[in-house]
Amino acid sequence: MKKIVVGLSGGVDSSTAAAILHNQGYEVIGLTLWLMKGKGQCCSEGMIDAAYICEQLGVPHQIVDMRDVFQTHIVDYLVTGYSAGITPLPCSQCNKTVKFGPMVQYACEQLGCDRIATGHYAQINYDEVTERYQLLRAVDRNKDQSYFLYDLSQELLAATVFPLGELQKTDTRRVAAEYGLKTADKPESQDLCLVESNGSMRAFLDKYLAPKQGDIVDTTGKILGQHDGVHHYTIGQRKGLGIAAPEPLYVIELDAVNNKVIVGDRTKVTQPECTVNRVNWVSIVEPSTPIRAEVQIRYRSHPEPVTVIPLENSRVRLVFDEPQFSITPGQAAVWYDGDKVLGGGIIES
Numbered sequence: 001m002k003k004i005v006v007g008l009s010g011g012v013d014s015s016t017a018a019a020i021l022h023n024q025g026y027e028v029i030g031l032t033l034w035l036m037k038g039k040g041q042c043c044s045e046g047m048i049d050a051a052y053i054c055e056q057l058g059v060p061h062q063i064v065d066m067r068d069v070f071q072t073h074i075v076d077y078l079v080t081g082y083s084a085g086i087t088p089l090p091c092s093q094c095n096k097t098v099k100f101g102p103m104v105q106y107a108c109e110q111l112g113c114d115r116i117a118t119g120h121y122a123q124i125n126y127d128e129v130t131e132r133y134q135l136l137r138a139v140d141r142n143k144d145q146s147y148f149l150y151d152l153s154q155e156l157l158a159a160t161v162f163p164l165g166e167l168q169k170t171d172t173r174r175v176a177a178e179y180g181l182k183t184a185d186k187p188e189s190q191d192l193c194l195v196e197s198n199g200s201m202r203a204f205l206d207k208y209l210a211p212k213q214g215d216i217v218d219t220t221g222k223i224l225g226q227h228d229g230v231h232h233y234t235i236g237q238r239k240g241l242g243i244a245a246p247e248p249l250y251v252i253e254l255d256a257v258n259n260k261v262i263v264g265d266r267t268k269v270t271q272p273e274c275t276v277n278r279v280n281w282v283s284i285v286e287p288s289t290p291i292r293a294e295v296q297i298r299y300r301s302h303p304e305p306v307t308v309i310p311l312e313n314s315r316v317r318l319v320f321d322e323p324q325f326s327i328t329p330g331q332a333a334v335w336y337d338g339d340k341v342l343g344g345g346i347i348e349s
């Protein structure tokens, strides 16, 4: 029987992925990574539901304590980033460094198994011609998580199965109900896991970063108001500035060194191009000349036509056909050819 390790978070998606594979005749081993305290998945609460699902399916369940790794690679990374005035995206980093990498390694070394599966909504296809694993959007466009998976290496993609990639979310719930899974009606996680387990991003950051009062200024340096720490702000933010002005003002720069939040009108936060670093080329090898693609600069943003210009040291320059609003350093830019993820990286400036 083919053996497969299924990453179980205690939610309906991973439960259903495990049930589908079990039903297809796989020898399923449930694996839950214990990442943090609080409530929601990746906490003790999620582990209990994951254990229950394994009990229902009659399969073994392993829990690996990864709280230290999560603290170093995600919590410290976020806190350092926010205090430096950037808005890091933890999810792609978490997928690569905390989840997929360690899960594949654990499956291989401890369980003698070379495949893992998760409940992500995305698809993987092996292209015989280019001999590369391609990452594709999920069939359910509304649930598509390919944006968060752009940083997976060819080795990790080769070892991974996404059983839900061709399903609509409504089908997942229906299948979960058909199998009688305890998690069939479990509500969706609405937010970033750290936001969910701490109540808000502000509450999470306030545990690590003390308030630091400073000035909110315009581009000429004129003081317009006060802030309580640059880490509480993000590029493009309009609400919550507490400034009365004749026209809407947006955060256009976070100057952590001088502890200043700089605001300006919408035109100042709209840019024709940006630089991206730590680029991972996914479905194609790194091109030697510029290519055309559609890019997302946020998870839910509309894919926009772009020219991707390769630079040295795993960087690219993105030149948008139309200037883009609120390009946020620390967030991921992921470029596609239709449904295919070509590559992605972290927005630098």
Ligand SMILES: Nc1ncnc2c1ncn2[C@@H]1O[C@H](COP(=O)(O)OP(=O)(O)OP(=O)(O)O)[C@@H](O)[C@H]1O
Pocket (backbone or CB within 6 Å): 006, 007, 008, 009, 010, 011, 012, 013, 014, 015, 031, 032, 033, 034, 035, 041, 042, 099, 117, 118, 119, 120, 188, 189
């Ligand atoms: N702590 C964890 N341990 C093992 N696998 C995990 C863990 N957290 C997430 N995963 C895997 O990653 C997939 C996507 O996780 P994500 O955080 O996006 O949750 P989700 O889409 O709400 O899925 P679910 O409904 O299974 O919780 C999960 O379906 C699961 O397979």
